[in-house]
Amino acid sequence: MADTLSTVPAPPDLSPPDLSSWSCPLPLRDHPRVVMGHGGGGVMSAELIENLFLPAFGGAPADGLGDxxxxxxxxxxxxxxxxxxxxxxxxxxxxxxxxxxxxxxxxxxxxxxxxxxxxxxxxxxxxxxxxxxxxxxxxxxxxxxxxxxxxxxxxxxxxxxxxxxxxxxxxxxxxxxVPPGIDIGPHRARPGDVVIVSGGIGLHGVAIMSMREGLEFGVEIASDSAPLGGLVQALLAAVPGVHALRDPTRGGLAASVNEIAAASGTGVVLQEGAVPVPPEVANACSVLGLDPLYVANEGKLVAFVARPDAEAALAALRAHPLGADATVIGECVGEHPGMVVARTTFGGTRVVDLPLGEQLPRIC
Amino acid sequence: MADTLSTVPAPPDLSPPDLSSWSCPLPLRDHPRVVMGHGGGGVMSAELIENLFLPAFGGAPADGLGDxxxxxxxxxxxxxxxxxxxxxxxxxxxxxxxxxxxxxxxxxxxxxxxxxxxxxxxxxxxxxxxxxxxxxxxxxxxxxxxxxxxxxxxxxxxxxxxxxxxxxxxxxxxxxxVPPGIDIGPHRARPGDVVIVSGGIGLHGVAIMSMREGLEFGVEIASDSAPLGGLVQALLAAVPGVHALRDPTRGGLAASVNEIAAASGTGVVLQEGAVPVPPEVANACSVLGLDPLYVANEGKLVAFVARPDAEAALAALRAHPLGADATVIGECVGEHPGMVVARTTFGGTRVVDLPLGEQLPRIC
The missing domain is CATH 3.30.1330.10 (PurM-like, N-terminal domain)
Structure with a gap:
């Protein structure tokens, strides 16, 4: 899906919503038994890892938990x-x-x-x-x-x-x-970074869900499963100083961007209208009641790069077959550190939080 | 369990049994479905790996399949x-x-x-x-x-x-x-090598089986689960030229020695009476109808070393707490290449073949 943003967008209007009273809506700390949500790649997965595995293993690495x-x-x-x-x-x-x-x-x-x-x-x-x-x-x-x-x-x-x-x-x-000179990690995102996604989102999750539920949406929706090593090397050849990279699998783009925001302590503003959602994914999501931002991908990446590097990064991604539809979807800001918000196409703002559990269990 | 062999034994009398007509007793090649035996670490596991996974993955490595x-x-x-x-x-x-x-x-x-x-x-x-x-x-x-x-x-x-x-x-x-100069692999065993085991066998498998079946044998039998990195480093410090090492887990000592015999094309003769079997394991095996040679271990190793290195290897192993009961149990011979036989305590000879499937499923 081609997008219409060929250049880095101007900084969005930033009047952050009042988030001071926001808190996790469910009491999760006292699960005596494992539930499906613990495997969803969201808040509950993170709780299990941070409260149970990491203390037993001797604590988290200093540079955060990357892929x-x-x-x-x-x-x-x-x-x-x-x-x-x-x-x-x-x-x-x-x-x-x-x-x-x-x-x-x-x-x-x-x-x-x-x-x-x-x-x-x-x-x-x-x-x-x-x-x-x-x-x-x-x-x-x-x-x-x-x-x-x-x-x-x-x-x-x-x-x-x-x-x-x-x-x-x-x-x-x-x-x-890891080649010399490369230092990529979720903790390295910072205000001013531009957020880029390499193509249309949601194909893997919708393909699995459609198959599992026996649903048809006019066209067969195929998973985007693909190896991204070559795409990343093409990007790094153009922009060795990429700050952070994630492949948005379980929990989708929302989870990946949230993890980077949390690890780096930067705020992220996504332009909802700029996020490339293939029409068949949008259609299936509306039928299934899913938010495409939370649907798994298996052949896409999200990159955080310094603003001066954004044009070169976009050009490098688009020159590769797996990044032809790469586009800018947002930026990092100094406000609301660690939190991700989306500017809706109607000019509103909503919090894009880490999913609690799973929308689609056993997606990968 | 201390053994009485403090020196390398003299070569055993070798008049190999007639094995020319021996063949696999069961037709295994046409299993349309996976059965428990495919996970037992024996012939059926090897068939699945060699006939199904390795061709798909592009063939076996030239130096054989090590641990x-x-x-x-x-x-x-x-x-x-x-x-x-x-x-x-x-x-x-x-x-x-x-x-x-x-x-x-x-x-x-x-x-x-x-x-x-x-x-x-x-x-x-x-x-x-x-x-x-x-x-x-x-x-x-x-x-x-x-x-x-x-x-x-x-x-x-x-x-x-x-x-x-x-x-x-x-x-x-x-x-x-892997430190410089170390070259250990199942293909490196050769006629003249001495076979050493680091201690009494069968404790892990018998511990699991007893627990699972609710059996008691007078004393509680505990798994020998232990990390062997230090023991191996002590051995290599004394004998850098160790030929082959295995930890005899699934399929026990019989499977490990068979795999080395097959990979190296050497024959192996075990002295059955020299294999250290703790009395509680012998007792449990006789009740459960198990052969200790096939029972899993999780804190023992079997080493193949050139005969001139055998004394030094034994001394190094015995100086470490996890190898205190190390002992020589056999040797490699030029006869019956790829096959393992045991000299029984009564002077007879029996084939110690790779187990077909599992004696004890889900042991590890």
Whole structure:
């Protein structure tokens, strides 16, 4: 979807809404049991991680929680990331759990500026799943790895009894190499940064939801599952000083932008009318009652760059097939630190908060 | 359990049994559906990996499938490994799924000679599991990581609906640094090598099985779950030229020795009477009808070293608390390449083959 913003927009009118009395609407701290929302990539996921895992593991890293950890090991600067994939159905328009498991981890590595190099593959199979299904998924993983330029070098296979899994769960972890001079992280966004998205949002989530619910919207909506390593390298070649990158998967663009706002302590203002929403996504979202800002993507990125770099960043993204529809959707401000607001097309302002739980469970 | 072999045994009498007509007793190639045995770490697991995953991923590495992949990246020589943990019950005498998930991957890294450095942690939680259970497991992971000298640096949390998991599944992947000059791999074993095990076998598997079946054997049998990085570094300091290392987990000592025999094309003769089996394990195995050679361990290693290095290797292992009961259990021979046989205490010979499927499902 092409947008009409070919240049960086003028700073929007900023009269922030009164947010002083806003607070989390639900009491979440005392969940005695895990609920689906804990896996949604929103507030509840963050609570589980921050209150339970991080203290046990020895605290959060000083530079915040990115999509990858970046560390120096044996003289190399490495990015290291992991994700488990529990998407259902296993096959959907535009992809499968197999290519998702490769692209998802490749993209997490790429968001630290790394060149993805190798992946691991660990599967948990449910007793009774057809071996032909496992074979198709393995083939999709191999094909996706070759397309992304990475090798799957180590793996593991476990089987659980029927009724204790859901066909196939896949974990991939990955290692990438961060080139010298690259320093990308959610904490590096700052007031004045321009927010860019690489293309139309919401395709992956709507594709899964349509398939799962047996809905049709006139045209088949295909997932945007794609490896973003090449797009990121093209962007970094033009703008080595990119501040922050995210691939907006679970929780969608809203979650990614909120995480960067929170980690950096900057406010973000999105221009709602500038966010590229493909017509089929807009149509499906209106039927399903979803907000496209919260719907998962698997082949898009959001970039925070200093304003003087914005034109070069846009040009570099648009010159790549996976970034042809890149566009500016907002900017960072000094007001309301850590909070994201959207200017609506009618001139109003609304808070775009981190989702609580999940709109669409088991999307990836 | 101390053994009585303080020196390397003389070569055993080798008149190999007639094995020319031996073949796999069950037709396995045409499983249309996954069965529990595909996750047992034996013949069926190998078939799934070799016939299905490896062709899709682009073939096996030239140096065989070790517990870790070893690769050069950015000038560093890295070991990279992954395992998913689906053990039940989640807590058992001597440990939990949490410390198992740390020790298991730390040990896989250590078996390539690497110093384990960092881990990822990805959990798949089942809706409804108590958050306090998740908290105890996270704490066990953090404690185990500190004990092993590794950091958990990146993670992921997914939730699946009740009835599609089993409380908690954990994947860990890990990266270690392989010191210069170390070249350890299953393909490097050769005739004349001595086979050493670091201590009494079978404790982990028997601990899990006893707990699961509600059996008692007079004394509580605790898992041997432990991190082996320090033990391996002590061994390598004494004998840098160790040929092959494995931690005999799923499939036990029999599977580990078979994998090394197959990868190296050497024959292996084990002295059954020399294999250290703690009395409580022997007792439990006789009640449960298990062969201790096939029972999982989580804190033991098997080492293949050249005969001139055997005394130094034994001394180094025995000087470490986790290797105090190290002992020689066999040797590599030129006969029956790729096959493992055991000399029984009565002077007979039996084939110790790779297990087909699982004796004990979901042991790790």
């Amino acid at each position: 990858s950890a970046v560390l120096d090991l044996g003289g190399a600067r490495l990015a290291f990331s992991t994700d488990s994939y529990v998407v259902r159905p296993l096959f959907f328009p535009g992809g499968s759990i197999g290519d998702l498991a490769v692209n998802g981890t490749v993209n997490d590595l790429a968001m630290s500026g790394a060149r993805p190099a190798v992946l691991s593959c660990a599967v948990i199979l449910e007793e009774g799943v057809e071996t032909a299904v496992v074979g198709r998924i393995a083939q999709a993983m191999g094909d996706a790895a070759r397309a992304a330029g990475v090798r799957i070098v180590t793996g593991d296979t476990k089987v659980v009894e029927s009724g204790h899994g859901d066909g196939v769960y896949i974990n991939t972890a990955g290692i990438g190499l | 870790s992949a070893v690769l050069d990246l950015g000038g560093a020589r890295l070991a990279f490994s992954t395992d998913s943990y689906v053990v039940r019950p989640l807590f058992f005498p001597g440990g939990s799924i949490g410390d198992l998930a740390v020790n298991g991957t730390v040990n896989d890294l250590a078996m390539s000679g690497a110093r384990p450095a960092v881990l990822s942690c990805a959990v798949i939680l089942e809706e409804g599991v108590e958050t306090a259970v998740v908290g105890r497991i996270a704490q066990a992971m953090g404690d185990a990581a500190r004990a092993a000298g590794v950091r958990i640096v990146t993670g992921d949390t997914k939730v699946v609906e009740s009835g599609h998991g089993d409380g908690v599944y954990i994947n860990t992947a890990g990266i270690g640094l």
